[in-house]
Amino acid sequence: MLKGKTVVLGVTGSIAAYKIANLASMLVKLHADVNVIMTRNATNFINPITFETLTGNKCLIDTFDRNFQFNVEHVALAKRADIFMVAPASANVIGKIAHGIADDMLTTTIMACKCPKLISPAMNTNMFENPILQDNLKILEKYGYELIQPASGYLACGDTGAGKMPEPETLLQYILRTIAKEKDLAGKQILITAGPTQEKIDPVRYITNHSTGKMGYALARAAMLRGARVTLVTGPVAIEPPMFVDVVPVTSAQHMADAVISRAPQMDIIIKAAAVADYRPVNPADEKIKKRDGEEASISLERTTDILKTLGEQKKEGQFLCGFSMETENMLENSKAKLEKKNLDMIVANNLKVQGAGFGTDTNVVTLITKDTIKELELMSKDQVADAILTAILEG
Numbered sequence: 001m002l003k004g005k006t007v008v009l010g011v012t013g014s015i016a017a018y019k020i021a022n023l024a025s026m027l028v029k030l031h032a033d034v035n036v037i038m039t040r041n042a043t044n045f046i047n048p049i050t051f052e053t054l055t056g057n058k059c060l061i062d063t064f065d066r067n068f069q070f071n072v073e074h075v076a077l078a079k080r081a082d083i084f085m086v087a088p089a090s091a092n093v094i095g096k097i098a099h100g101i102a103d104d105m106l107t108t109t110i111m112a113c114k115c116p117k118l119i120s121p122a123m124n125t126n127m128f129e130n131p132i133l134q135d136n137l138k139i140l141e142k143y144g145y146e147l148i149q150p151a152s153g154y155l156a157c158g159d160t161g162a163g164k165m166p167e168p169e170t171l172l173q174y175i176l177r178t179i180a181k182e183k184d185l186a187g188k189q190i191l192i193t194a195g196p197t198q199e200k201i202d203p204v205r206y207i208t209n210h211s212t213g214k215m216g217y218a219l220a221r222a223a224m225l226r227g228a229r230v231t232l233v234t235g236p237v238a239i240e241p242p243m244f245v246d247v248v249p250v251t252s253a254q255h256m257a258d259a260v261i262s263r264a265p266q267m268d269i270i271i272k273a274a275a276v277a278d279y280r281p282v283n284p285a286d287e288k289i290k291k292r293d294g295e296e297a298s299i300s301l302e303r304t305t306d307i308l309k310t311l312g313e314q315k316k317e318g319q320f321l322c323g324f325s326m327e328t329e330n331m332l333e334n335s336k337a338k339l340e341k342k343n344l345d346m347i348v349a350n351n352l353k354v355q356g357a358g359f360g361t362d363t364n365v366v367t368l369i370t371k372d373t374i375k376e377l378e379l380m381s382k383d384q385v386a387d388a389i390l391t392a393i394l395e396g
Helices: 015-029 048-055 073-080 091-098 105-112 125-129 131-142 168-179 214-225 253-266 307-313 331-341 382-395
Strands: 006-011 033-038 083-089 117-121 151-154 160-164 189-194 229-234 246-249 269-272 279-281 301-303 320-327 346-351 367-369 374-376
Touching: 006 015, 006 073, 006 105, 015 033, 015 048, 015 083, 015 168, 033 048, 033 073, 033 105, 073 105, 083 091, 083 105, 083 168, 091 105, 091 117, 091 131, 117 131, 117 168, 125 131, 125 160, 168 214, 189 214, 189 253, 214 229, 214 382, 229 253, 253 269, 253 307, 269 307, 269 382, 307 320, 320 331, 320 382, 331 346, 331 367, 346 382, 367 382
Parallel strands: 006 033, 006 083, 083 117, 189 229, 189 269, 229 246, 269 320, 320 346
Antiparallel strands: 151 160, 279 301, 346 367, 367 374
């Protein structure tokens, strides 16, 4: 995902420095060219050899070190960098960067960088809450640095409060959001539905389907990485929602319909990937659903709100509406009819009988159908399918 990208990690003197070894390893596994710059204080917490072993690059500490190719190293690395993250960022280094003090390799290099720069403060709670430190963070924001808010928790000093560096997995997501994808959806508002809905029968039972939400969540993540502002309306699933996405949890089909339809006028693109339960019980509390002494269990059902049909009827000019169609037979014919009947711009169709497609898998086999085109995609991961769908929407 990060092949061809150069990531510079600035590590300062904080007990959290050891966590950056894990971040460097994760970045290398994503094929990034990772370069680490350490302050001298940072070397008291983790040995530079650790980073050199993980990244395959020399760990830079001394501005005047002659043990590398003859060039102005801090300038050469600054020019190559696609992103510069300082994590953990001590109060001392934050203050120096904020006031233009460049007296070591880290501060000199970041001063020469024109790429996106991220700062992850890590320090004692009282230091973090100090008004001087807070003013310095505001200065950095003024100059375009992105600040990663520290987590709250038990700190190495024994205090509990704000100042804890987020886990490496979280820092990685900030890097991916910034440089993983071209921002061809910047400025777009996208609403995506995902997962199943549940229709209550009684306090114990409900009607639902086999949807896991994986396809919808993949779409939300892909759209976010491509710069869109994403709203994810999701039924109950067992997936961690992607960061940087506005998540709206719902349960029933009516809950989902209300959440989607009320937000639809503000959206440029709507993708309904959720598998909504088609029926709900009528007056479930009054129904006889237990079998007793030969009495047949019974329950009356009615259709739930047709979200796509409602969206199609209310579609504003310039809005792109995409639905999903899961078929077991006559996939193309049924999907084309649905496209026209519900006033969609595109429908993503798959045959549940095809191996690798459908619910619960990490792959999918889909056909993208518009009024004028039919494009069959090969077996792909759901992340790849998500990107292909978004690209087709942009081209449409």
